[in-house]
Amino acid sequence: MGRSARREIPPSRPSFVACSEAGCRERAVVDQPYAGAHPCVAHFKASVVERARRELHRQAPRLKGGTLAVGVSGGKDSGVALTLVHRLLGQRRGIRLVAVTVDEGIEGYRSETLVEARRLCGSLGVEHVVRRFEEEVGSTTDEAARRLPGEIPCSFCGVWRRKVLNRAASDLGAVRLAMGFNLDDLAQTVLMNLARGEPGRLGQMSPHLEPQEGLVPRIAPLAMIPEREVYLYARLEGIPFDHAVCPHASRAGRNVFREVLWQLEEAVPGTRHALLRTREKLIPLLQEEGAIGSARPCAVCGEPSSNGTCRACAYRQALASVAPRSFISATGSGPA
Ligand code: SF4
Ligand SMILES: [Zn+2]
Ligand SMILES: [Zn+2]
Structure with missing residues (x-):
């Protein structure tokens, strides 16, 4: 939510570099140092779809039917997530897709992104539900930020949004709630939880590896796709999204982790993937230790x-x- 657009634009290439896929002579469109690859447009698009397909299969292996809620903000990540879920699962018999947008009440931001969310849902023919903080929580984020100046707005806004999304998904009878979290988002969250000495939270973050009492299981189809590749895919596919940045985003506690992770990834390609693998290895150990509270x-x-x-x-x-x-x-x- 409300991320800086810095570094989302793939670096321009000074000269022709061919696609790294065997036998392909097309121009490379993106560098993937973590994979030692630089695919062309067609191979890049296919790899995005394939990564999302694998994650959906891994995170929701027995999904035979039912309602699938997708959190859609109007930004690039959730726009790509909805598009891919619609493409990969939306046509399956017995699956009903419903997009859910939470309007936190942020002046000059959410109303703009809501327009794009509606546009995308309309173009895909996906049912769209909007839930508002004003009705669900009793306050907008802007109002709460004015009244609680000592709090970082993202702290309560994020907590309330998760709650409203879960309630909306639950009201819809959803079997899963798909979120637009990309590889960078999830790796940042792992790093934040470890740096803050809260490893127990690794078990609560998305994607849910185990069912959690009272929560519609959250999945993250873009878990293996870096943020700048999500941006590139959205541009290449013409997926409508809004570039607006939340006016409260500059105060977000995760900003420093974003910066650190960029530096780590540049120095050691694959760091983000390694952090996600570490999380998955730690969860069973933490469960054995009783560090993940019920x-x-x-x-x-x-x-x-x-x-x-x-x-x-x-x-x-x-x-x-x-x-x-x-x-x-x-x-x-x-x-x-
Ligand atoms: S206040 Fe923070 S969590 Fe809420 S929309 Fe803005 S950036 Fe996202
Ligand atoms: Zn190619
Ligand atoms: Zn409560």
Whole structure:
């Protein structure tokens, strides 16, 4: 969400470099140092589809039918995720695709991206549902940012969005919730959790490797596709998306991890993939150690929580403590 567009544009090539695929004489369109490859447009597009196909199969192996919810923001990542899920699964009998957009109430940002989300869903013929923080949480992100100046907006915004998406997917009866997280996003999250001394969170992040009580299993079809390749694919396929950057994004705690990871990937290609593999190796060990806590119902809203009160309700309570009583209820009769 709200990422900087820096480094998304593939470097221009000073001279002709041929595609690295055996027998192909076409011009290379992108460098993939982590794979020692530089495919042409056709081979690049095919490899994106293949990576998404493999991840869908790996993350949702027994998906025979049912509703598949896809979180769609109007940005490039979720646009590519929806397009690929629609292409790979959308035509299967018994599968119903529903795109879900969360409107956090961010002036000059979400309304623009919502236009693109609608456009994409319309062009694919995918059902589209919009959920608004104002109704679901009782506050917009902009309003909460004004009232909680000591908090980084992404902290509560991200927590609330996950909750609203999960509730929407659950209301739709979805068997999976597909998200547009790319390789960079997921590797950053692994690094953040390790750097903050919270390895238990490796088990809670997407994609879900095990079912989690009260949560529609989240999958990430773009898990093996770097951010700049997602951007390139969206441009090559003409997928509509908005370039807007969230006005709160500059305060996001993950920005420093993004920078560090770029440097690591440049120095040691394959670092992002290695971080994801590390996560998958660590999870069984952490489970054995009891370091991945099981969820219990939040005392306020009843949804899964690792503490007595879930983080979404804790942020609502913090907001209620500084807001007029008529503005928000902290005690949970509201939508949370
Ligand atoms: S506040 Fe943060 S989490 Fe929310 S939309 Fe903006 S960048 Fe994303
Ligand atoms: Zn080629
Ligand atoms: Zn709660």
